Amino acid sequence: DVKVTQSSRYLVKRTGEKVFLECVQDMDHENMFWYRQDPGLGLRLIYFSYDVKMKEKGDIPEGYSVSREKKERFSLILESASTNQTSMYLCATVQGGYNEQFFGPGTRLTVL
Amino acid sequence: AQSVTQPDIHITVSEGASLELRCNYSYGATPYLFWYVQSPGQGLQLLLKYFSGDTLVQGIKGFEAEFKRSQSSFNLRKPSVHWSDAAEYFCAVVVSGGYNKLIFGAGTRLAVHP
16 A cells, blocks of 8 residues: 655744655655645645646645655645644655555644 | 636535535546545545546545536536535546646545434
8 A cells, every 4th residue: 555654744833944745655656746725715725746846836835845756755845834834744656657645644733 | 828727615414315516627638537525634535536437436435426528517416315425525626737736626625423
């Protein structure tokens, strides 16, 4: 089975802090994604990566950056956290071709 | 632009009753469609998917979905709901252009009464 792990289930940070969310997958998948999930809005794509060191902006990249130095690890970075970034963050991974995405358990981030 | 609409934000059913969750998509070509379920505090789990072929798709946990091109719909159904089905359900479509990007609907939260 594919396993996607996220570094924290719950995280509380202060406004202005730099925040790192990490995602690790064990199936050698090419593509990895970061979403944020908010009530009534579903999942919205922040960034994705299709190879090591390769990244593309999603629909809501403002205020975020990403890093993919190794194939199995994809990090989401909030350079200066703000209260409107309080949300659930979900990582997903998928092999090439039209296949299902596999999701991590999510990180619920609260920015005070 | 591609989009997915789930018209029902909340649905409440009694245990043992039948269920239908609606999903409408906007896409010019043949879509690749998914239904995911999210239990409280969990990530998303795939229930079923449609890529081509038979328009009635069977999934896990007794769910099925029917692709209707004429109605641009991919509704999820279950004949008899169990209390453990209480969760949030998301419909999604693959975005054209590669990389397996998905567009999700806003979700339908299902409550099950005993």
